[in-house]
Amino acid sequence: MSGVNDFAFKMGTVNGTGSASANGLLMQAIFRMGIPVTGKNLFPSNIQGLPTWYEIRVSKDGYRARPSALDLVVALNPATYAKDVASVRPGGYLLYDSSWPLDPDLVREGITILGVPFGRMCVESFDGDRDRTLLRNIAYAGALAALLKIDTAIVETMLSEKFGKKPKLLDANHKAFALGFDYAAAHYDCPLPFHLEPMDKTGDCILIDGNAAAALGAVYAGATVGAWYPITPATALMEQFSAFCAKYRVDKATGLHKYAILQAEDELAAAGIVIGAGWAGARAFTNTSGPGISLMQEFIGLAYYTDIPAVFIDVQRCGPATGMPTRTQQADLLSLAYASHGDTKHLILFPADPRECFEMTVQAFDLAERFQTPVFVASDLDIGMNDWMVKRFDWDDSYRPDRGKVLDADALKKIERFSRYLDVDGDGIAARTLPGVGGKGAYFVRGSGHDKHGLYTEDAEAYQELVDRLRRKFEGAADHVPKPLISHQAGAEVALVTIGGCEAAVLEAADLLRAEGIHTDYMRIRGFPFNADVRTFLGRHEHTFVIEQNRDAQLRSLLQIELGVTRDTMIPILDYAGLPLTAGKVVSAVKAHLAEVPA
Amino acid sequence: MTSIAKPPVKHPTARTNGLGLTLRDYEGAMSTLCAGCGHDSVTAALVQAAWELELEPHRAAKMSGIGCSSKTTAYFMKQSHGFNSVHGRMPSVTTGAAAANKGLTYIGISGDGDSLSIGLGQLSHAIRRNVNMLYVIENNGVYGLTKGQFSASADVGSTSKKGEANEQAPIDPVLLALTLGGTFVARSFSGDKRQLVPILKAAIAHKGLALVDVISPCVSFNDHDGSTKSYAYTREHEIEAVQADFIPLKREITLPETGEEVRTVELHDGGRVRLRSTAADYDPTNRESAYAHVRACQARNEIATGLLFVDENGRDMHDHLKTVPTPLVDIPFEQLCPGKAALDALMPRYR
Ligand SMILES: Cc1ncc(C[n+]2csc(CCOP(=O)(O)OP(=O)(O)O)c2C)c(N)n1
Ligand code: SF4
Numbered sequence: 001m002s003g004v005n006d007f008a009f010k011m012g013t014v015n016g017t018g019s020a021s022a023n024g025l026l027m028q029a030i031f032r033m034g035i036p037v038t039g040k041n042l043f044p045s046n047i048q049g050l051p052t053w054y055e056i057r058v059s060k061d062g063y064r065a066r067p068s069a070l071d072l073v074v075a076l077n078p079a080t081y082a083k084d085v086a087s088v089r090p091g092g093y094l095l096y097d098s099s100w101p102l103d104p105d106l107v108r109e110g111i112t113i114l115g116v117p118f119g120r121m122c123v124e125s126f127d128g129d130r131d132r133t134l135l136r137n138i139a140y141a142g143a144l145a146a147l148l149k150i151d152t153a154i155v156e157t158m159l160s161e162k163f164g165k166k167p168k169l170l171d172a173n174h175k176a177f178a179l180g181f182d183y184a185a186a187h188y189d190c191p192l193p194f195h196l197e198p199m200d201k202t203g204d205c206i207l208i209d210g211n212a213a214a215a216l217g218a219v220y221a222g223a224t225v226g227a228w229y230p231i232t233p234a235t236a237l238m239e240q241f242s243a244f245c246a247k248y249r250v251d252k253a254t255g256l257h258k259y260a261i262l263q264a265e266d267e268l269a270a271a272g273i274v275i276g277a278g279w280a281g282a283r284a285f286t287n288t289s290g291p292g293i294s295l296m297q298e299f300i301g302l303a304y305y306t307d308i309p310a311v312f313i314d315v316q317r318c319g320p321a322t323g324m325p326t327r328t329q330q331a332d333l334l335s336l337a338y339a340s341h342g343d344t345k346h347l348i349l350f351p352a353d354p355r356e357c358f359e360m361t362v363q364a365f366d367l368a369e370r371f372q373t374p375v376f377v378a379s380d381l382d383i384g385m386n387d388w389m390v391k392r393f394d395w396d397d398s399y400r401p402d403r404g405k406v407l408d409a410d411a412l413k414k415i416e417r418f419s420r421y422l423d424v425d426g427d428g429i430a431a432r433t434l435p436g437v438g439g440k441g442a443y444f445v446r447g448s449g450h451d452k453h454g455l456y457t458e459d460a461e462a463y464q465e466l467v468d469r470l471r472r473k474f475e476g477a478a479d480h481v482p483k484p485l486i487s488h489q490a491g492a493e494v495a496l497v498t499i500g501g502c503e504a505a506v507l508e509a510a511d512l513l514r515a516e517g518i519h520t521d522y523m524r525i526r527g528f529p530f531n532a533d534v535r536t537f538l539g540r541h542e543h544t545f546v547i548e549q550n551r552d553a554q555l556r557s558l559l560q561i562e563l564g565v566t567r568d569t570m571i572p573i574l575d576y577a578g579l580p581l582t583a584g585k586v587v588s589a590v591k592a593h594l595a596e597v598p599a
Numbered sequence: 600m601t602s603i604a605k606p607p608v609k610h611p612t613a614r615t616n617g618l619g620l621t622l623r624d625y626e627g628a629m630s631t632l633c634a635g636c637g638h639d640s641v642t643a644a645l646v647q648a649a650w651e652l653e654l655e656p657h658r659a660a661k662m663s664g665i666g667c668s669s670k671t672t673a674y675f676m677k678q679s680h681g682f683n684s685v686h687g688r689m690p691s692v693t694t695g696a697a698a699a700n701k702g703l704t705y706i707g708i709s710g711d712g713d714s715l716s717i718g719l720g721q722l723s724h725a726i727r728r729n730v731n732m733l734y735v736i737e738n739n740g741v742y743g744l745t746k747g748q749f750s751a752s753a754d755v756g757s758t759s760k761k762g763e764a765n766e767q768a769p770i771d772p773v774l775l776a777l778t779l780g781g782t783f784v785a786r787s788f789s790g791d792k793r794q795l796v797p798i799l800k801a802a803i804a805h806k807g808l809a810l811v812d813v814i815s816p817c818v819s820f821n822d823h824d825g826s827t828k829s830y831a832y833t834r835e836h837e838i839e840a841v842q843a844d845f846i847p848l849k850r851e852i853t854l855p856e857t858g859e860e861v862r863t864v865e866l867h868d869g870g871r872v873r874l875r876s877t878a879a880d881y882d883p884t885n886r887e888s889a890y891a892h893v894r895a896c897q898a899r900n901e902i903a904t905g906l907l908f909v910d911e912n913g914r915d916m917h918d919h920l921k922t923v924p925t926p927l928v929d930i931p932f933e934q935l936c937p938g939k940a941a942l943d944a945l946m947p948r949y950r
């Protein structure tokens with residue numbers, strides 16, 4: 001599994017030393033060579049000084065999961081030498097800074113150790129500690145370019161694009177890149193056995209992270225009010241929304257904004273703002289992560305019980321509590337599905353990559369308004385903050401927002417009496433009016449007991465009628481949330497069921513299993529409530545592996561609760577250490593189980 | 600306890616305002632509060648103020664949190680949309696609604712529990728953002744709806760109905776608003792319609808957040824001898840800073856002959872508030888002296904009422920957000936969505 005255009009490498013550096021831009025440069029250069037590539041940033045919850053890693057996987061076959069093995073490790077952080085050396089696959093390579101004598105930690109039988117004196121070269125060539133540190137990263141990018149045969153013309157173009165307006169910086173970067181490149185070329189057999197050859201497999205693709213993609217989705221959906229409170233890993237989403245709005249929504253003549261972005265005092269307020277704006281008729285959303293979702297619970301229940309549209313984009317991270325803010329998980333599934341007290345159920349969309357973040361964010365606004373209810377987009381840190389190679393985004397100009405049932409002044413004239421929660425069509429969705437419409441359209445939103453006319457009541461039947469309507473509405477949404485993605489293999493005996501960003505690893509695992517004679521059917525769930533296809537698929541398989549990133553098998557629980565599927569037919573494969581899932585993990589878990597209980 | 604609609608009888612001789620609406624048109628559902636509750640007097644003052652201001656009912660939105668006080672929104676202007684949200688969070692809901700639709704008049708009603716305990720953060724930030732709204736606190740020093748616990752505005756030494764004395768210093772919403780840069784700060788008394796109505800009118804006309812703290816006694820739990828928010832106590836200890844009279848431009852200004860010093864404050868929409876100071880040197884446009892006045896009254900065990908501070912040049916939330924004049928909800932989708940061509944042009948940035 002390691003050869004031309006099929007290998008993985010990783011850089012171990014120190015947070016805050018500027019390695020991110022060198023790593024990004026490498027990843028993008030490979031992408032521009034037409035070769036499918038994935039980058040995973042494994043960073044600490046810290047601004048400066050702690051260990052950080054960046055893994056780049058090159059896959060001619062287009063696999064996008066985190067690599068199961070590393071062919072080359074660049075060890076630049078003495079604090080993690082031992083760990084980094086241990087992570088090289090047998091027969092692989094280690095690249096280190098040979099400005100100083102070889103650290104005993106770096107010695108290991110069965111791997112090839114390459115030294116380049118990055119530190120010394122940069123001290124000799126550049127002034128100032130900061131420059132020397134920053135440029136050392138570009139120097140290792142240069143050495144990797146020689147070792148892996150990265151197209152230097154592409155790198156030069158990229159450096160010019162980045163520093164074109166700052167000739168001094170451009171020169172320094174060029175120089176640092178050449179230092180590394182020339183040293184490696186002069187001292188080692190370049191390229192290494194695994195290296196890059198140009199392809200044409202990225203032409204219709206882009207590299208983008210899920211937060212930027214969701215932000216763009218919100219702009220395209222016509223969202224005008226964004227309210228939020230900063231939290232990793234969701235922060236960049238609203239920052240990107242702000243940047244896109246500045247680009248597309250500023251009135252040229254006056255400089256005034258066709259949007260309102262409010263940095264709230266906390267998540268409680270962010271949720272309140274979204275609900276107020278949704279009630280007033282704007283498409284409004286908030287972006288947050290687990291701790292924020294916890295704080296928003298009361299308001300989520302209010303919006304559910306009073307039929308108010310609101311979009312919540314949850315970029316999940318490791319919990320409980322502050323947990324590991326810069327690590328990924330899918331552990332908010334249950335708390336989203338039944339968020340808030342009382343009998344509640346909510347619509348959720350589960351994107352698997354940034355392209356789906358874009359599309360599903362648009363859908364979330366349509367669903368929120370159609371069903372007049374909170375809708376969650378359950379992204380996660382891996383999708384949200386890592387750059388993914390996805391098909392370029394498309395837009396159909398004939399799209400018009402689904403505003404759902406809204407009665408304007410004209411429509412109100414035609415009816416005798418407006419009753420806010422009257423289910424005329426039998427689908428559980430009552431028509432609403434927006435504040436300002438006047439006349440008989442005025443009504444009173446209350447989180448306390450109300451009847452179908454919107455009037456206060458504690459009447460037992462009226463309450464039950466209302467919550468039954470809400471359940472009907474929820475059930476009706478099953479036909480409107482995205483269907484699962486399903487694929488079959490001939491002779492499949494077991495099925496793999498998964499959700500969100502696990503897809504990359506699970507699809508790869510399916511191929512690996514097939515190569516070993518284990519055929520699998522596949523289903524990725526994309527929406528809650530589960531639609532009929534989910535039930536049919538589960539019914540058709542004696543055994544399914546449910547693969548997800550949390551400790552307690554939350555997806556499996558949801559399937560059990562909502563569909564009544566029995567426990568033992570669903571075998572959990574759980575990965576919850578906080579790192580993106582690898583195919584290797586899925587393969588070994590499936591095989592281990594099959595060895596125990598032949599399917 | 601249900602919503603009780605009032606019988607829609609109109610007296611043929613009832614006076615109408617410029618919109619052809621009578622006072623009754625500004626009423627809401629029948630109150631379910633205790634007979635004699637101060638909050639109902641505030642409702643009556645709001646009805647009067649809205650009628651006199653000729654507020655179009657459908658262009659107003661009534662916002663509240665949770666508490667007896669927060670029920671007030673149900674009892675006036677039945678033709679307006681209303682929102683009875685969750686405890687202490689009326690400010691954020693109003694902020695969102697105002698962000699979405701700046702074309703409406705927002706009337707927020709809250710209680711001292713709602714605003715000064717659970718909702719203190721949201722109140723503070725609504726003041727800081729200067730959300731364009733009237734923010735009434737119906738202040739009774741207790742939690743009415745949960746039956747008589749002390750609220751954060753209960754004075755030291757004030758006793759509960761059971762006789763237990765409050766030990767903790769109160770939070771004074773007026774001092775809070777002055778400190779946080781509030782652009783309109785007033786206090787009145789539910790039983791003093793003569794003072795309260797013009798203050799409410801000026802507050803509604805104010806651009807930005809107008810905080811009106813109304814001492815509004817709770818007859819069930821806080822109208823007894825040990826209370827400092829009882830009718831009797833308030834009547835005895837009230838000190839009127841300035842007597843306010845709101846005069847919109849459309850009406851001729853008639854002022855009773857009093858011979859006292861009169862100050863006029865220009866309002867943003869062209870209306871003005873005429874102020875009659877009890878103290879000749881009281882300046883309602885000076886934040887520091889307003890603060891000093893309230894503190895001085897407090898030190899003397901007195902309650903400063905009246906329009907205490909106003910700044911008509913304050914920038915409101917939409918000024919800060921730099922939004923277009925059109926309410927965001929009225930902007931057509933075509934102007935919001937950049938379209939396919941823009942997306943195609945953007946894609947190369949991600950290569
Ligand atoms: C989250 C939450 N906690 C507690 C309550 C219970 N609760 C309802 S009203 C209220 C106090 C209201 O007091 P105040 O705002 O002073 O209004 P009043 O009833 O005195 O007019 C409380 C604590 C609630 N509704 N929600
Ligand atoms: S309990 Fe107090 S505040 Fe509540 S309605 Fe009765 S008198 Fe008013």
